[in-house]
Amino acid sequence: MRIAILGTRGIPNNYGGFEQFAEYLSKGLVEMGHEVWVYSGDDHVYKEKTWEGVNIIHKKNPEAKVGTTGQFIYDFFCILDSRSRELDIILQLGYTSSSIWGRLLPSKPIIITNMDGLEWKRSKFSPKVRRFLKYAEKLAVKTSDYLIADSKGIQTYLQATYNQPAEYIPYGTNVDLNPTSSVLEAYAVQPYGYNMLIARMEPENNIETILNGVVGSNDTAPMLVIGNVSNAFGKYLVAKFDDDSRIKFLGPNYDIQALNSLRYFSNLYFHGHSVGGTNPSLLEAMGSGALICAHQNEFNSAILGTDAFYFTDASSISQLLDRKIDKKTHAEFVERNLKKVDSYYRWPLIINAYEAFFRKVAKSK
Numbered sequence: 001m002r003i004a005i006l007g008t009r010g011i012p013n014n015y016g017g018f019e020q021f022a023e024y025l026s027k028g029l030v031e032m033g034h035e036v037w038v039y040s041g042d043d044h045v046y047k048e049k050t051w052e053g054v055n056i057i058h059k060k061n062p063e064a065k066v067g068t069t070g071q072f073i074y075d076f077f078c079i080l081d082s083r084s085r086e087l088d089i090i091l092q093l094g095y096t097s098s099s100i101w102g103r104l105l106p107s108k109p110i111i112i113t114n115m116d117g118l119e120w121k122r123s124k125f126s127p128k129v130r131r132f133l134k135y136a137e138k139l140a141v142k143t144s145d146y147l148i149a150d151s152k153g154i155q156t157y158l159q160a161t162y163n164q165p166a167e168y169i170p171y172g173t174n175v176d177l178n179p180t181s182s183v184l185e186a187y188a189v190q191p192y193g194y195n196m197l198i199a200r201m202e203p204e205n206n207i208e209t210i211l212n213g214v215v216g217s218n219d220t221a222p223m224l225v226i227g228n229v230s231n232a233f234g235k236y237l238v239a240k241f242d243d244d245s246r247i248k249f250l251g252p253n254y255d256i257q258a259l260n261s262l263r264y265f266s267n268l269y270f271h272g273h274s275v276g277g278t279n280p281s282l283l284e285a286m287g288s289g290a291l292i293c294a295h296q297n298e299f300n301s302a303i304l305g306t307d308a309f310y311f312t313d314a315s316s317i318s319q320l321l322d323r324k325i326d327k328k329t330h331a332e333f334v335e336r337n338l339k340k341v342d343s344y345y346r347w348p349l350i351i352n353a354y355e356a357f358f359r360k361v362a363k364s365k
Helices: 017-031 069-082 099-104 127-143 152-162 181-187 207-215 232-240 256-265 280-287 298-304 314-322 327-345 347-364
Strands: 002-006 035-041 054-059 089-093 110-114 146-149 195-198 223-226 247-251 268-271 292-295 309-311
Touching (some): 017 035, 069 099, 089 347, 181 256, 195 256
Parallel strands (some): 195 268, 223 247
């Protein structure tokens, strides 16, 4: 099959979850014998026309110059380009800036959209933007031939809201239990002597709540915060917690091996995401042997079950830290989460599920 993937800033990944997903999926599909194209912004650091057998289509992305509007322009250029290609399937990752162009999608390929999370619930957006995102979600459902949900919660929501079935295929990860302790030297921390989180600096990721919990506790362990702090909220967090020497903002890091080592050797890994489906960083934490404390919500509990600690506010985090939780005494949490990853979330399983779904819908056309 000839398959195009739209909706990412490009591969190899140097941004986030959908980019990493596109990287793994496209490479896996090529290895299965399919022709695959992935759209990439012209501002991406990787400028070649192919990567690991995947065709890269570079299109103008003016987001850096004009802000959010640039995302809509970039998606417009990508969709226009797709009209000129002989494709069997177009997989759209998300809909926030692409669904308004849905009527321009080519008619011949099968249009499949991974609906991501409930974008209109994100607290960083104004009421006006949230109303638009709800409208964009509706457009995406209308202009897609098939939908994919990466969580059971999103699947149930789409059925209840739009009477539209969605194929459940979760996000993927790998089990990585080959940590390198030398990674810790750069951060001046000792194995199991620090806590950490990895997230985009956005309010709905509960970073401020987590750090308020650290401030309110008597725990002396360093708290490593990995993520790009160049946006307004990131700068606000850095300024607010500047006086607490335990809290260390380390900036972004896309080296998956280094991140997995940091997660493995952490005492507690905090996961604050509250909006969305199967979150990539949560699965990566599970697959790297982290002991997890997650925000209490249906998406996180559907993945972790009883094999994690949960928080609802800063006070609950302070109480947990003051209990001096020892990762080694909760090894059963870690082991059960590793088994979940191995059974349900490994990348080969996810890639096979996508390929099987593509074949099924192509056959039924």
